[in-house]
Amino acid sequence: MPLFSPSNPPITHWAGMRVWIIGASSGIGAETARLLAQRGARVALSARRLAALEALHADLDASAREEALVLPLDVTDAAAVESAARHLLSQWQGLDLVLLAAGIYDALRAPVFDAAALPAARAVLEVNLMGTYHVLAALLPHFTRQRRGGIAIISSVAGYSGLPSALAYAHSKAALNNLCEGLYFELRPLGLSVYRICPGFIATAMTAHVDFRMPALLSAQTAAHEIVRALERGEFDIHFPKSFTRFLKLLRCLPRRIYFALLRLGTRQV
């Protein structure tokens, strides 16, 4: 692949594109589903909360609603993911793009981590990491057979470097960041597209209760626009807002002594 061409083929139109959004019941996933449906994509909406999925479905334009599917599932249940994928593939006779937006956060802190915190840590890894594997296991055989299809994974800037109050969450996102690179390297030559999406802070249910100031906070609608624009451009490394994410990328390159000093300053820990 030439060095300066897009990492993935640009998406020039959404009309008729079959897109499965997992984690579509709220936040970034819901807003991206809404936006893609407005652009003419056929959307399949998945998450655990059926009522929220149905409310989103009911809110779509009549033509988008008619084409859309509502497939409630829990990503930690491999059999449920597999069965939803089978249903979707047979209903739509294929799939063009899956957007993995399902994720949970728990403010786990090292100084108070003990056996009582293990279930919370396990839950974060099960949803954020194993949930992703379950979706990959259900779709990769199909995508690699048809040598076409896109996999977009919402990871996070929290995976760039070690952070406080994010024991399992940041590790799960670091793993996803790494996983996306492996997927891209192996799947792009087979004709598949892979997108790694690292938002900064976004105002959603996930961040509603954080007890620190979130710099460069964006709305979920803005995040959806950023994601769709970057998918259209064929970017692999999708991150926003750039003013914040570029600074974090720079921090990642610094010697760790300097990184920890700046992190301590930024998070005002003593």
Ligand SMILES: NC(=O)c1ccc[n+]([C@@H]2O[C@H](COP(=O)([O-])OP(=O)(O)OC[C@H]3O[C@@H](n4cnc5c(N)ncnc54)[C@H](OP(=O)(O)O)[C@@H]3O)[C@@H](O)[C@H]2O)c1
């Ligand atoms: N908000 C931020 O600042 C931020 C920043 C960077 C990255 N992200 C990432 O962006 C993604 C979306 O988060 P958000 O901010 O939009 O938060 P959100 O509004 O809480 O959305 C999370 C979505 O994940 C779904 N989900 C959670 N557990 C699930 C499970 N076991 N099975 C299926 N779906 C499940 C939720 O639906 P149900 O509860 O109905 O299952 C919901 O639709 C997450 O991966 C998050 O880590 C968020």
